Structures are given as C-alpha cells and as structure tokens.
Amino acid sequence: MTESPMPFPLPVPHPQSQQRLPGGPVLVTIGDISVEQLRIVSPAGILPTRGANWWAMDMSRTEERIPGRAIALAIVFALACLLGLLFLLCKERTTIGFVQVSVQSGGRTHTTHVRVNSAHQAADVLARVNYARTVCL
Structure with a gap:
C-alpha cells in the first residue's frame, strides 16, 4: 500500500517563534496589548519585554x-x-479621539489606537504605558 501525498503543506515555524518565553499573569493591558513579566502579547506576536521601546501619543481633543x-x-x-x-x-466639555500606543521589541512593532471619551481616560492610558515601560527595564 502506498501513502498518498499530503493535500496541503505543513506550516513552517517562524524562526523567532522558536523562542519560548514563559507566560505569567497579565500585569497591564493597553488596547490589544497585554504585558506580562517576561513577554508582551500582541496581534503582531509575542515580544520579549527586555529592551522593549514604547511610544504613546495623545490624539484626543477637548471641546467646550x-x-x-x-x-x-x-x-x-x-x-x-x-x-x-x-x-x-x-x-x-466633551473629549473625543484616541491615544496611539506603539511597542517595538525583538524586531517587531505593533501599534494600537485606544479610544478615549474623557481626559481622565487619556491620562489612564498614558499611565499604563509608563507602567509598561517600568516592567520592560
């Protein structure tokens, strides 16, 4: 009996996905980015926290x-x-807009936009980014 060829090729793992970083409790969440002690989980993949660079820009405006x-x-x-x-x-007073947050680590970059409805929410997102920076030292 002969084996039939596979109908689809097997996926080839990405070289950076070979690095297994242990998971842990989520310390802070910023939009779709979750920061743990040793890794950052984002839609762009799993990034190491060591050496991560964070950028945040408040793109909201308050109208009176x-x-x-x-x-x-x-x-x-x-x-x-x-x-x-x-x-x-x-x-x-009404506040509309978003805060743009970017993280870059391990050769990957991910940017997310967090919608805010008040100046307090914008300050909270910026405080979360500052906390993530302290975790990534």
Whole structure:
C-alpha cells in the first residue's frame, strides 16, 4: 500500500517563534496589548519585554461649548429678567479621539489606537504605558 501525498503543506515555524518565553499573569493591558513579566502579547506576536521601546501619543481633543438647553433657558429668562443671561456662562466639555500606543521589541512593532471619551481616560492610558515601560527595564 502506498501513502498518498499530503493535500496541503505543513506550516513552517517562524524562526523567532522558536523562542519560548514563559507566560505569567497579565500585569497591564493597553488596547490589544497585554504585558506580562517576561513577554508582551500582541496581534503582531509575542515580544520579549527586555529592551522593549514604547511610544504613546495623545490624539484626543477637548471641546467646550454652550449646551442648547442653556441657550433656550437664557432666551426664555432674558425676557423675564436679565438674570437669564447667566445661563450663557454654562459650559459643556466633551473629549473625543484616541491615544496611539506603539511597542517595538525583538524586531517587531505593533501599534494600537485606544479610544478615549474623557481626559481622565487619556491620562489612564498614558499611565499604563509608563507602567509598561517600568516592567520592560
């Protein structure tokens, strides 16, 4: 009896995937990047933490405007008394955008965009990147 040839070729492992880094608990997560004690897990592959370079850029913006309800109340109460104009001092702040985070290690680079809805969220992402930098020393 003869063996039939395989219908598809066997996958050839990537040379860098031969390096087996032991896993551990996830210390911090930034978007789709997870940082462990000895490795960084990302969609680009598993990267060693030793010698990793991190970049973070805040691409969010905060807008300040007068809400529509304050304008309506100012018009209604301006007719009754001039105190209605104080409603125009009300401001509403909204933050939109993302923080771009890149990590480079072991000859690979991965970039992710983390959406933020407030200045506090942007500061939290930047603090996570700073913590990941301390893990990667």
